[in-house]
Amino acid sequence: MKRSQFIPALLALPFTLLMSCEKSSAPVGADHPKAAKKLTIAFLPKSKGNSYFIACEKGAREAVQELGAELLFDGPTNTDPAKQNEIVENWMTLGVDVIAVACENREGIAGPLKRAQEKGIKIVTFDSDTTPDARSFFVNQATPQGIGEALMDEAARLCAEEGEFAIITATLTAANMNEWRKFIEARLAERYPKMKLIDTKPCDDQKDKAQAETTNLISANPNLKCIMAICSPAVPGAAEAVKQAGKAGIVKVVGLGLPSENKAYLKDGVTQSVILWRVADLGYLTIQAAYAVGTGALEVGSKSIHAGKLGEIQIDGTSIILGKPFVFTKDNVDQFDF
Numbered sequence: 001m002k003r004s005q006f007i008p009a010l011l012a013l014p015f016t017l018l019m020s021c022e023k024s025s026a027p028v029g030a031d032h033p034k035a036a037k038k039l040t041i042a043f044l045p046k047s048k049g050n051s052y053f054i055a056c057e058k059g060a061r062e063a064v065q066e067l068g069a070e071l072l073f074d075g076p077t078n079t080d081p082a083k084q085n086e087i088v089e090n091w092m093t094l095g096v097d098v099i100a101v102a103c104e105n106r107e108g109i110a111g112p113l114k115r116a117q118e119k120g121i122k123i124v125t126f127d128s129d130t131t132p133d134a135r136s137f138f139v140n141q142a143t144p145q146g147i148g149e150a151l152m153d154e155a156a157r158l159c160a161e162e163g164e165f166a167i168i169t170a171t172l173t174a175a176n177m178n179e180w181r182k183f184i185e186a187r188l189a190e191r192y193p194k195m196k197l198i199d200t201k202p203c204d205d206q207k208d209k210a211q212a213e214t215t216n217l218i219s220a221n222p223n224l225k226c227i228m229a230i231c232s233p234a235v236p237g238a239a240e241a242v243k244q245a246g247k248a249g250i251v252k253v254v255g256l257g258l259p260s261e262n263k264a265y266l267k268d269g270v271t272q273s274v275i276l277w278r279v280a281d282l283g284y285l286t287i288q289a290a291y292a293v294g295t296g297a298l299e300v301g302s303k304s305i306h307a308g309k310l311g312e313i314q315i316d317g318t319s320i321i322l323g324k325p326f327v328f329t330k331d332n333v334d335q336f337d338f
């Protein structure tokens with residue numbers, strides 16, 4: 001989708017998200033100060049087999065090319081917090097300049113990240129944060145409130161604001177999803193008294209497990225009206241279960257997923273709407289931030305960063321927020337190429 005088409009799509013959104021409005025007089029990175037030596041930025045996804053993080057990697061590669069930096073990309077094959085820690089320790093020994101990480105376990109990875117910081121390695125998180133003392137900045141896809149409310153409002157719309165729904169999450173310890181869940185539940189309590197969250201099941205960021213959990217939820221709950229799948233592999237997993245149960249359109253599917261993985265289910269009327277952000281841009285912005293932190297151009301207290309083709313991005317405290325998510329349905333899914 002071209003940028004010129006993307007912006008009107010954003011403006012058409014039925015919800016708004018909180019973003020920092022503070023302006024900086026001198027944006028960081030406006031003139032892209034080059035590092036004295038070539039910076040090595042190590043990029044650690046939650047799992048490297050997940051198409052979501054493969055899309056992030058694409059944007060990350062584009063940014064390192066523009067900036068003239070070196071990229072190391074590695075991660076667990078499937079979500080595995082211990083493996084993430086091990087990779088951080090290896091990169092410490094290697095002496096990389098910056099580590100950018102999507103944290104599987106917020107507290108569990110903080111120790112290795114702090115040790116890396118003590119060695120002079122800069123840390124930036126993206127997608128899912130660690131504790132603030134273990135990194136300089138968190139590159140967030142959108143505000144947790146915006147994501148949580150968008151999911152809840154969309155589920156309520158699909159259910160005519162009435163009935164039972166269940167959540168499929170990645171893991172019960174996933175920091176980003178737990179933040180989103182708080183806002184989903186707050187919105188539910190505040191706006192939708194006739195809807196009931198009956199269960200929340202983890203799928204370890206795996207499509208097959210999401211499918212199995214959805215199948216169980218459908219059998220155990222004959223009145224189930226909607227599955228809200230809040231990690232990307234869970235959306236097609238839930239849809240496949242609904243389809244195989246012969247419940248397309250009866251049990252609605254909404255979630256956070258990739259257009260490419262959900263197109264067929266949207267067109268078949270199994271999945272009704274999917275919410276996401278431009279994932280490659282999240283990888284691109286993360287590298288822009290990592291580079292600026294690595295060169296010393298971006299420091300805590302900066303109010304904005306000039307992020308290459310993304311332009312000026314505001315900084316809210318230590319959060320760099322990509323922007324607003326958008327909804328895709330069977331009518332617009334063909335416009336997206338990721």
Ligand code: RAM
Nearest residue numbers: 052127170205231232256
């Ligand atoms: C999965 C990951 C990631 C999350 C997306 C929506 O791919 O768990 O952390 O942001 O889903």
